[in-house]
Every structure is written in structure tokens, then in C-alpha cells.
Amino acid sequence: MKTSITSVDGCIANFPAAIQKLMKQVRATIKKAAPEAEESIGYGMPAYKLNGKPLVYFSGFKNHIGFYATPTGHAAFRKEFAKYKQGKGSVQFPIDEPLPLKLIEKIVKFRVKESNAKYRKAPK
Numbered sequence: 001m002k003t004s005i006t007s008v009d010g011c012i013a014n015f016p017a018a019i020q021k022l023m024k025q026v027r028a029t030i031k032k033a034a035p036e037a038e039e040s041i042g043y044g045m046p047a048y049k050l051n052g053k054p055l056v057y058f059s060g061f062k063n064h065i066g067f068y069a070t071p072t073g074h075a076a077f078r079k080e081f082a083k084y085k086q087g088k089g090s091v092q093f094p095i096d097e098p099l100p101l102k103l104i105e106k107i108v109k110f111r112v113k114e115s116n117a118k119y120r121k122a123p124k
Contacts, residue, residue, distance in 0.1 A: 051119035
């Protein structure tokens with residue numbers, strides 16, 4: 001993957017077609033669940049911020065889609081993540097299984113609610 005990626009479209013385009021398809025599904029799910037989130041590149045992968053703070057990240061790999069919901073997102077969905085390989089702050093969704101898009105949507109909505117409760121400024 002190129003290190004000079006500056007857009008989510010550019011990032012996704014660097015992957016084989018099958019991985020691109022899955023990444024586009026994850027992207028659409030995140031955007032639907034958090035339409036007000038700001039899309040960017042962080043740590044060389046698609047990143048989403050809300051209220052100026054990280055919400056979730058994801059990336060493609062040879063055998064899985066990595067999903068990063070920050071520590072609180074992972075803690076809250078520990079039970080649902082149990083069947084997937086995990087790392088520190090990450091979960092791996094195998095590419096040879098259907099993506100758990102409903103779970104991703106639930107996690108993103110959880111993170112939106114959490115971010116708004118903690119960081120959203122009250123209207124003046």
C-alpha cells in the first residue's frame with residue numbers, strides 16, 4: 001500500500017477488487033450510521049471523526065478487514081467480538097465470511113452516542 005494516501009477513495013483503490021468491495025461496504029455502513037462524521041485518513045487507513053475526536057477506523061488486509069472502534073467500542077462489544085480474531089484495539093473480520101455489517105452499524109452508532117454525550121457542545 002502506498003504511504004502517500006490522502007483520501008479514502010485512494011486508499012481503497014490500492015487493494016484488490018475483492019477487498020475493495022468489502023471496504024466499500026464497511027465505508028457505506030459507517031457513513032449511514034454516522035452521516036455527520038468527518039471522513040479522512042488516519043494511520044494510513046480510512047478514519048472517521050466526530051466532534052473532533054476519533055470515532056472508528058478500518059482497513060483491508062490479505063485475509064481480513066480490520067476494524068478499530070477505539071477501546072470503548074471494543075469493550076462494549078466484547079461478547080460479539082469473541083468469535084473473531086482480535087488485537088489490541090482491533091478486530092479482524094475474515095474476508096471469506098459475510099461481513100457483520102449490522103454489528104458494525106451498532107458499534108458506530110454506539111460510538112456516535114458516546115462521542116456526542118462526551119464532546120458535543122451545547123448550542124448557544
